[in-house]
Amino acid sequence: xxxxxxxxxxxxxxxxxxxxxxxxxxxxxxxxxxxxxxxxxxxxxxxxxxxxxxxxxxxxxxxxxxxxxxxxxxxxxxxxxxxxxxxxxxxxxxxxxxxxxxxxxxxxxxxxxxxxxxxxxxxxxxxxxxxxxxxxxxxxxxxxxxxxxxxxxxxxxxxxxxxxxxxxxxxxxxxxxxxxxxx
Numbered sequence: 366x367x368x369x370x371x372x373x374x375x376x377x378x379x380x381x382x383x384x385x386x387x388x389x390x391x392x393x394x395x396x397x398x399x400x401x402x403x404x405x406x407x408x409x410x411x412x413x414x415x416x417x418x419x420x421x422x423x424x425x426x427x428x429x430x431x432x433x434x435x436x437x438x439x440x441x442x443x444x445x446x447x448x449x450x451x452x453x454x455x456x457x458x459x460x461x462x463x464x465x466x467x468x469x470x471x472x473x474x475x476x477x478x479x480x481x482x483x484x485x486x487x488x489x490x491x492x493x494x495x496x497x498x499x500x501x502x503x504x505x506x507x508x509x510x511x512x513x514x515x516x517x518x519x520x521x522x523x524x525x526x527x528x529x530x531x532x533x534x535x536x537x538x539x540x541x542x543x544x545x546x547x548x
Contacts, residue, residue, distance in 0.1 A: 395508075396430040397541045400521055403468070405532040417477025421532075423454050425469045429461045435517070436460040437506030442471065442521075445499040447483045451475050456504065487529075496529040508545070516546040 403424040411418045429435060442454040452475035461467055480487055490496040500523040507514050519541055526536040 395433075395517075395543055395545055397543045398430065398519060399428040400523070400539045400541060401426040402523070402525055402534050402537055402539075405527060405534065407532060415478065417481075419475045419477060421473040421475065423471040423473050425471060426466060427461065427469055428466045430464060431508070432463050433508040433510045434460060434463050435506050435508045437504050440502060440504055442500050442502035444473070444475065445501075446480065446496070447486055449479055449482065451479050451498070454500075454502075456502065491529050494528045494530055495535060496527050498525050498527065499523065500525065518544045518546075520544070 403426050406422045406424070407419060408422055409420040411420070437456075437459060439458040440456045442456060443450055444452045444454065452473060454471040454473040456469070456471060459469075487496070500521075502521050504519045504521070506517055508517055509515075521539060521541045523540075524538045525534060527534055
């Protein structure tokens with residue numbers, strides 16, 4: 366007959382816990398972050414003929430639903446009106462903790478000359494107090510889980526309806542798509 370093997374409940378529990386933790390980490394599917402425009406504040410209106418520029422601060426609420434902290438690089442969010450590039454908001458490089466929310470203040474510059482190309486539509490929007498803007502941004506960075514770092518890219522498309530008189534956010538639809546680059 367064979368040797369008698371000594372059974373250890375401690376070893377069995379440690380092995381089961383390790384296997385469960387490894388399975389949870391490997392099966393944790395990354396989730397898309399969420400973005401929500403909270404407010405728009407006009408900081409300056411510059412008239413330097415023939416240029417007219419408006420500077421704004423966009424307050425954006427960002428949620429990282431993932432188990433990994435992220436570091437992201439600086440980028441610019443393009444803002445469109447009637448399909449034309451109206452301006453850009455600067456996103457500074459930064460980081461965000463796992464499963465957390467944070468508020469970003471984005472400095473934005475809008476080109477009044479470009480808006481003037483759509484003067485008829487713009488004044489109609491002001492009269493009905495609803496203006497539709499679209500925005501697009503690609504944010505790249507790194508996420509680190511345990512000792513592995515992975516590059517990622519998040520593409521965000523936003524469709525926002527604002528009151529052009531009081532700059533209130535009336536409605537918005539934000540879609541983000543996370544892409545992780547595996548080594």
